Amino acid sequence: MPQTRLSNTIRTRSYQYAAAITAFLALAGLLVGKLEGAIVAAVFSILLILNSLFEKQRLLEKDPQKSLRRSSWTHITLLFLAAVSLLSATNSEYAASPWSFILPLLLLFFYPLKTALIATAIYSFCLVVILTQISDSAEKLELLINYMLCLALTAGFVYLREIKDQQLKPLRRTDNLTQASIKERLNDDLVKEIQRSEREGTELTVMALAIDDQGFDHIDAADHDVLLSKLGHVLHENLRAFDSYYRWKDHEFLIVFPYTNTQEGMKTAENLRVIAKDSLSDANMPITVSIGAASLNVGDNADSLLKKSLSALQQAQRRGQNRTRSYVDAETNTSKVRAATDTLG
Structure with missing residues (x-):
């Protein structure tokens, strides 16, 4: 039960x-x-x-x-x-x-x-x-x-x-409210997924998903648990059986997608963004999510992969929220800004 x-x-x-x-x-x-x-x-x-x-x-x-x-x-x-x-x-x-x-x-x-x-x-x-x-x-x-x-x-x-x-x-293995795995298990689970991916030569993508502040901060605190429970239900219903998701912070989640490259991950992220918006919003208040994705590259470990996905999420939120970003996109835009700054300098 x-x-x-x-x-x-x-x-x-x-x-x-x-x-x-x-x-x-x-x-x-x-x-x-x-x-x-x-x-x-x-x-x-x-x-x-x-x-x-x-x-x-x-x-x-x-x-x-x-x-x-x-x-x-x-x-x-x-x-x-x-x-x-x-x-x-x-x-x-x-x-x-x-x-x-x-x-x-x-x-x-x-x-x-x-x-x-x-x-x-x-x-x-x-x-x-x-x-x-x-x-x-x-x-x-x-x-x-x-x-x-x-x-x-x-x-x-x-x-x-x-x-x-x-x-x-x-x-405990799961968060009672959202049914997501607890964050204390994330590092060990991700290390195992990285080892499996490297051993089998398969792709791996990690996503950071968060409810946008512009919606979350404007609803009553008493309704926060309801909203988080609904988001947990959305993730449970729309992820594959071998995907895993974790409660990272208050309204922030990390999702591990085995056998998924950057392109497939961005497509999945966009689908999740749309489904979450439709499920969480009502006539009076639109509730949206932003998602950042990062795929496993040579030299990555659990810590660097998490940091990349969270960095991509921050980029998505800074660019207006209600959007998805990959770490490659975020890194490219940052390089362009630095190059323009150097040129102006």
């Missing part, structure tokens, strides 16, 4: 289990006469069920853009929880303030780390201000201490998760 679909499946089940637990809390609140807490738990349970249904729908989507789209129910759920917990902190008559303990953990579950940390900092600041300046509840000190304890435990959990993620990173 692809990583994104596995993640959606796990999220769906997590929502279902959490909805069942909160529904039980709502029932328990009714039985002991805590009506406000029961209402909050019931509403929260309904919101979790709606999130679960949305995740199920995403599992059925074949379009990567739709399968990665963030649900508006996610934002509504967390805004609801933040609002009722802060309101409860200002007035001891409401019994929903303990919900503030789980909010940081939910933020880290729903959102990327950076976004979750910013949201947690804002919420924590608001809660501290309310408890120290506004609230007249006798239990406010206990609530503040318990919240800080839960926040510390959450921070410890996040730290351990990041450590584990860094430890497992060398074992």
